[in-house]
Amino acid sequence: MQNLPVPLDRRVWLECRALKAAGYEVSVICPQGPGDPAYDVLERVHLYKYAPPRQAAGPVGYAWEFVYCWIRTALLSLKVRRRRRFHALQACNPPDTYWALARLWRPFGVRFVFDHHDLNPEVFRSRFGEPASLAGRSQLKALLWLERRTFRAAHRVISTNTSYQNIAVGRGGVPRELSTVVRSGPDTTVMRPGQPVPELRRGRKHLLVWLGIMGPQDGVDVVLRIAEQVIHRYGRTDVGFALLGFGDCLEDLKRLASELRLDEHVEFTGRVGPEEIARYFSTATAGLSPDPFSPLNDVSTMNKTMEYMAFGLPVVAYRLTETAVTAGECAVYADPDDLDGFVKELIALLDDPPRRATLGAAGRHRAETVLDWRRQAEAYVAVYDSILRNQTSRQ
Numbered sequence: 024m025q026n027l028p029v030p031l032d033r034r035v036w037l038e039c040r041a042l043k044a045a046g047y048e049v050s051v052i053c054p055q056g057p058g059d060p061a062y063d064v065l066e067r068v069h070l071y072k073y074a075p076p077r078q079a080a081g082p083v084g085y086a087w088e089f090v091y092c093w094i095r096t097a098l099l100s101l102k103v104r105r106r107r108r109f110h111a112l113q114a115c116n117p118p119d120t121y122w123a124l125a126r127l128w129r130p131f132g133v134r135f136v137f138d139h140h141d142l143n144p145e146v147f148r149s150r151f152g153e154p155a156s157l158a159g160r161s162q163l164k165a166l167l168w169l170e171r172r173t174f175r176a177a178h179r180v181i182s183t184n185t186s187y188q189n190i191a192v193g194r195g196g197v198p199r200e201l202s203t204v205v206r207s208g209p210d211t212t213v214m215r216p217g218q219p220v221p222e223l224r225r226g227r228k229h230l231l232v233w234l235g236i237m238g239p240q241d242g243v244d245v246v247l248r249i250a251e252q253v254i255h256r257y258g259r260t261d262v263g264f265a266l267l268g269f270g271d272c273l274e275d276l277k278r279l280a281s282e283l284r285l286d287e288h289v290e291f292t293g294r295v296g297p298e299e300i301a302r303y304f305s306t307a308t309a310g311l312s313p314d315p316f317s318p319l320n321d322v323s324t325m326n327k328t329m330e331y332m333a334f335g336l337p338v339v340a341y342r343l344t345e346t347a348v349t350a351g352e353c354a355v356y357a358d359p360d361d362l363d364g365f366v367k368e369l370i371a372l373l374d375d376p377p378r379r380a381t382l383g384a385a386g387r388h389r390a391e392t393v394l395d396w397r398r399q400a401e402a403y404v405a406v407y408d409s410i411l412r413n414q415t416s417r418q
Contacts, residue, residue, distance in 0.1 A: 024051075024052075024053050024114070024115040025053070025054065025092045025096070025115075025117070025118060026117055027053070027054075028053050028054055028055060028056035028059060028072065029051045029053045029070060030065065031056055031294075031296075032053075032115075033207070033326070034140070034183075034207040034326070035051070035053075035115060035138075037207075037210060037396050037400070038113075038138070038400075038403055039051060039066075039068045040066065040068075041396075041400035041403055041404055042403075042404065042407065043066065043067055043068060044400075045404045045407075045408075047407065048069075048107065049068045049069070050068070050069040050070075050071060050103045050106075050107075050109065051068060051069065051070050051071065052071045052072075052073075052096050052099045052100060052103070053070070053071075053072055054072060054073060054074070054075035054092070055072040055073065055074055055075060056072075057294075059072050060072070061073070069103070069106075071099045071102060071103060073092075073095035073096070073099060074095075075092075076088045076091045076092065078271065082162065089118050089120050093120050093121070093123070093124065096121070096124065097124055097127075100112070100124065100128070109133065110132065110133060110134065110411055111133060111134045111135070111136055111407060111410065111411060112124070112125050112128055112133050112134070112135055112136070113135075113136040113137075113138055114135070114136075114137055114138065114173075115138040115140050116137075116138075116139065116140055116141050116143065116173065117140070117141045117143055117146070118143065118169070119143055119166070119169035119170050119172070119173045120169060121173075122135070122137075122169075122172045122173040122175075122176035122177070123172075125176050125177075126176055134178045134179075134410045134411065135176055135177050135178050136177065136178065136179050136180075136181065136406060136407070136410070137173055137174065137176075137177035137179070137180045137181065138181045138205075139180055139181060139182040139183065139187050139188075139191060140183060141319075141323075142187065142190065142318075142319055142322070142323070143166045143169070143170060144163060144166045144167050144170060145317075145318040145319035145322070146319050147162065147163055147166055148163070148317075148318045148319070149317035149318055149319040149320065150239055167194075170194070170195065171194075171195060171196070173195075174191060174195030174196060174197050175195075175196065177197070177201075178201070178410055179201055179202070179203065179406050179409070179410055180195070180197050180201060180202045180203070181202075181203050181204075181205045181403065181406060182202060182203070182204050182205070183204075183205070183206060183207055183323075183324050184204060184206060184322070184323075184324045184345050184348070185204055185348075186322035186323075186344065186345055187204075187322065187323075188202050188203075188204050190322075203402055203403075203405075203406050204402070205399050205402050205403045205406075206324060206329075206394065206399050207324065207326050207329070207396075207399075208329060208390075208394040208395050208396040208398065208399045209329050209330050209332075209333035209390055209394065209395065209396060210395070210396045210397070211333050211387075211390050211391045211395045211396075213297070214301070214330060214333035214334060214390075215333065215334065215335075215387075216304075216305050216334050216335045216387070217301055217302070217305040218305060219305050219306040220302045220303075220305070220306045221306070223265070223302065223303060223306045224263060224306060225263055225290075227260075227261050227262060227263040228261040228262070228308075229259075229261060229262045229263065229308040229309075229373055230262075230263050230264075230265060230303070230306055230307045230308055231262060231263070231264050231265070231307060231308060231309055231310075231311055231369075232264075232265050232266075232267060232303050232304060232307040232309075232310050232311065232331075232336075233246045233264070233265070233266050233267065233268075233310070233311045233327070234267045234268055234295075234300065234310075234326075234327040234330065235267075235268045235270075235325075235326075235327050236268055236269070236270045237266075237268055237269060237270030237271065237272040237273050237276060238270045238271055238272060239271065239272060241270070241272075241314070242313070242314055242315035242317075242320075243266065243270075243272060243276055244272075244276065244279055245313045245314075245315055245362070246264065246266060246311055246313060247276065247279055247280055247283055247285060247289065248283075248362055249311065249313060249362065249365060249366055249369065250264045250280075250283070250285050250288060250289055251283045251284075251285060252362065252363075252366040253366060253369065253370065254285065254288050255283075255284065256366075257366070257370055259370070259373070260288075262288070262373065263288055263289075263290070264285075264288060264289045264290070265289075265290045265292060265303055265307070266289065266290070266291050266292065267292045267295045267299070267300060267303060268292075268293075268294070268295070269293050269294045273291065273293070276291070277291055300330070301334070304330070304331065304334035304336060305334060307334075307336055308336075308337075308373065308379065309331075309336055309337045309338065309339055309369070309372060309373070309379065310327065310328070310330075310331030310334075310336040310337070310338050310339075311338075311339055311340075311369075312325055312327060312328045312331070312338055312339065312340035312341070312346060312350075312354070313339075313340065313341055313365055314340075314341060314343060314346065315341070315359070315360055316341065316343060316359035316360050320343055321343045321344050321345070321359075322344060322345055323345055324345045324346075324348075324349055325345075325346060325349070328340060328346060328349050328350055328354070329349060329390060329394050331386065332350065332353060332386030332387060332389060332390040332394070333386075333387065333390040333394075334387075335383040335384065335386060335387040336383055336386065337353075337354070337355065337372060337378075337379045337382035337383050337386065338350055338353065338354035338355070338382070338386065339354065339355045339356075339357070339365065339368055339369045339372060340354050340355070340356055340357075341356070341357055341358070341359045341360065341361075341365065342356040342357065342358060342359060343359060349394070350386070350389075351389060352385065353382055353385045353386035353389050354382070354386070355368045355369075355371075355372055355382070356368070
């Protein structure tokens with residue numbers, strides 16, 4: 024995988040652990056995080072990491088990033104092969120480029136599993152709109168071509184939700200019987216409410232949390248617009264906000280917070296691990312999922328929503344298609360992109376402790392009984408059992 028190191032990427036790490044528990048040997052190739060060694064063994068999973076490229080800017084920069092990461096990944100796959108023959112290669116997107124590496128390994132009996140994390144054509148449309156220029160249309164066509172190549176190269180496709188699966192079947196031509204939905208459900212034995220840490224509220228009654236990657240298409244600025252309304256319009260100085268995560272837009276968001284006079288009320292934690300997330304979520308009053316409507320967001324499952332629920336936090340969200348599928352009746356919804364409506368629902372929830380308790384308990388129950396990773400892990404491992412039934416990759 025290319026966009027995050029492991030085990031920071033929670034989904035991939037859960038997949039690794041599920042395969043190990045089922046008796047498979049697992050190696051991971053990914054970029055290094057800060058302070059990561061080039062090779063490590065963690066919980067008997069072999070981690071091979073390369074130095075990440077500099078942050079890309081513009082089409083040429085992104086193209087160079089893809090080429091650099093592809094070459095480093097290909098070289099490390101040879102290193103893995105020298106240690107132990109492997110029988111399957113799983114690639115996660117973005118980008119949709121590792122089908123070419125899978126094709127190179129196919130003559131050696133290696134099966135290709137595509138773990139469908141993202142919709143790159145929808146990312147493009149969400150960031151830039153429907154292209155009108157020749158250059159824009161060419162870029163979108165290239166993304167669609169790469170996506171098709173990935174689907175056609177895969178022996179099996181794993182999608183994070185039904186909307187993604189339908190795109191794999193419809194746009195990608197994947198036979199439905201070769202596709203499987205494996206949601207990025209939380210491990211509720213680990214993600215569970217703990218003792219609150221009052222100092223995280225910094226003297227305020229309420230703490231609201233947001234978690235995720237801060238990219239241009241993620242609309243994190245909406246969280247700051249909500250904070251501006253809550254604090255300056257409604258005068259709720261008893262409310263603080265914590266934005267947990269990092270990404271290309273972090274510094275821009277910090278500047279926007281200053282412009283909106285929110286420095287005293289908004290905390291940017293930067294990169295956080297499971298322990299920090301647990302401390303904040305166990306202390307918070309509610310979790311925010313104000314993802315703006317876009318071709319991507321409407322059909323994407325937001326991991327943060329499931330994680331809020333696992334910690335028993337009531338959720339306030341825009342009613343996007345897959346967000347509503349995830350949270351069901353365990354969230355408070357506003358119409359997509361209705362900022363005023365979102366803030367009113369949020370304020371009403373802050374002032375209604377019994378409703379918060381009811382929603383939080385219902386969310387925790389749904390996380391345990393419907394969304395939990397243990398149920399997803401069974402479907403995930405079954406994919407490998409089906410394609411490697413006659414192989415010798417088990418120990």
